[in-house]
Amino acid sequence: MDRIRGMQDIFPNESDKWLFVEGVMRNCAETLGFGYVRVPIMEFTDLFCRSVGDLSDIVQKEMYTFEDKGGRSVTLRPEFTAGVLRAFLNISKDTVLPAKFMCFGPCFRYEKPQSGRYREFFQFDAEIFGGNSVAADAELIFLAKSIFKELGIFDLDLQINAVGCPECRAGYRDILFSYFEANADNFCDICSERLVKNPLRIFDCKNKICKKICEDAPHTIEHVCPNCKKDFEQFKLYLNVADVKYSVNSRMVRGLDYYTKLVFEFVTRVQGSDLTVCGGGRYDGLSEKFGAPNFSATGFGIGVERVISVMESLNFKFPIFNKRDLFVVSVDDFSTEAVKLVIKLRAGGISADFDLVGRNVKSQMRFADKMGYNFTIVLGPEEILNNKVEARRMSDGAIFTLNLDENSVDSFYEILNHGGL
Ligand SMILES: [Zn+2]
Ligand SMILES: [Zn+2]
Known part of the structure; x- marks a missing residue:
């Protein structure tokens, strides 16, 4: 029988690598006080529409959505954050804050399968709820760093950016809109739509002409409010004291609609090309979209397939679990x-x-x-x-x-x- 396209079978020897990577991630997270949570693979479709965003590629094209036997629209999770936040909100009243959670498991996106990219893919995910200060964002960076160290991935560029809060984002959006509007005729079809709905997303476009227009676009950090600036400086201070190197990438906005204030990515190089191995940021305010009180929240995801392929390219010596004495x-x-x-x-x-x-x-x-x-x-x-x-x-x-x-x-x-x- 055929296997569904974009899915993988992972057999002994190969699965040893997975167990090792998963174990390292869990150990590092436990050392930093993160508790392991398990959330369902499936959620109501509405959860992702509200969080990931109706207009995102994920919701519009990539979700595995179907009706269950009760006629409810359900979706295989395309990412962890929305489900973990939903789970947290159900117990938030009885939870001492901040809550540091980690989880691990498969996510699903109906994308074009290509080398190293699957429709079922595994993610390690860490989230901090109720961590108002940017110390929480720094804590996530410390976790990611310790994981990559254990996995032997040292050639890493941590890129950070301030993307603005509800106070200042609208202002920046207007400035950006005016700049982009002047170039509106040259955008690709997708970006023409983005221009109206969310001009920040134009930075994600891979189209050459769109990229060229982005080069001279106004920088986010120059237009965010004093609070956002202050937070960004404080965040950098935390990284400095922990001796974590970073660079500011003012073009990085990340693909999901819910990010605010801070975003970050870890990028490594494999055979001359850049690969993002971890991405995340703050999403204060998302809980309100679920009809809950406002909780500050920040998190990241690491793609396990990608991490394993990077480790393989570095000839990492994976331990063998299947020992056969x-x-x-x-x-x-x-x-x-x-x-x-x-x-x-x-x-x-x-x-x-x-x-x-x-x-x-x-x-x-x-x-x-x-x-x-x-x-x-x-x-x-x-x-x-x-x-x-x-x-x-x-x-x-x-x-x-x-x-x-x-x-x-x-x-x-x-x-x-x-x-x-
Ligand atoms: Zn702001
Ligand atoms: Zn474009």
């Missing part, structure tokens, strides 16, 4: 003896396996070799009679003798430690 090869009628030994070794924490197919000794050995077991033990009448087995190291054929008594687990540990790998 030992295969017990059984002779003819001795398969139950093999099971007995395997269970004993497993109870001692050794990754031991036995034949599940009823194969002969030769093909069991071939199987063990193919699967990459570190050791094999052949168990037959002679071994049982003498209460003694030989563990054969597969890499070089070295033999270690082992007594089949109460201490066999300990002695096998010895062999693994001194003779294995």
Whole structure:
């Protein structure tokens, strides 16, 4: 049967990378006091219309939306923020603020699949609710930094920008609108629409002519209000004391409508081209669109597929979780003896396996070799009679003798430690 386009199957060996990356992200977040939350994969469609924005590409073209059997319009989450915020608002009354949350899982967007981009993709997500000060935004940067450090990604450019608050955004929008309006005839179709609805989004356009027009557009930071300026300076101070390097990118507005005040991205370079590996920002006021009181909120997402591909390009040494210490090869009628030994070794924490197919000794050995077991033990009448087995190291054929008594687990540990790998 065919797999749905843009979805992936991830098998052992490959999945070890995922488990490792996920583990690093979770550990780093726990160290910084973030609590793990799980939210549904599916939400009411309205949630994303209200948050991501009716006019965004995501809502207009990319969502997996359908009616459930009760006739309600539901959508597979295209991103985490809206769902996590909705979940938080349901418990906000009983929650000590600020609340630091992290989550991990698949998101879905109906985009054109291309190399490294899937319709089901995995995200790590961190959000802070009720953190009024830009210290909360700095905290997110510290988390992202610590994750990338553990993942061996050091060539990172942190780009930050002030995009204005409700007080000043309208003013900046007008200035921008006047500038863009003078160039209206030259925009692509999408940007002509953006000009009317949200001129800030024109900065996201990849069209050459639109990009050219953007080059001379007024800079956000020069037109935001004194409060936004002050916050931006304070944010930079936090980064400075933590020795975090950054650059101000006044063209970065990020694709989602809900961002206010501060946005940021981590960009790395792979084979000469820039790749954004983490993006986020502040979205104070979004809770009001859900009919809730205003909570300050800030967060980021990291795309796991992209991070893994960057790590692969850097030849990162991923640890192997599927360790396969030992295969017990059984002779003819001795398969139950093999099971007995395997269970004993497993109870001692050794990754031991036995034949599940009823194969002969030769093909069991071939199987063990193919699967990459570190050791094999052949168990037959002679071994049982003498209460003694030989563990054969597969890499070089070295033999270690082992007594089949109460201490066999300990002695096998010895062999693994001194003779294995
Ligand atoms: Zn402002
Ligand atoms: Zn355009």
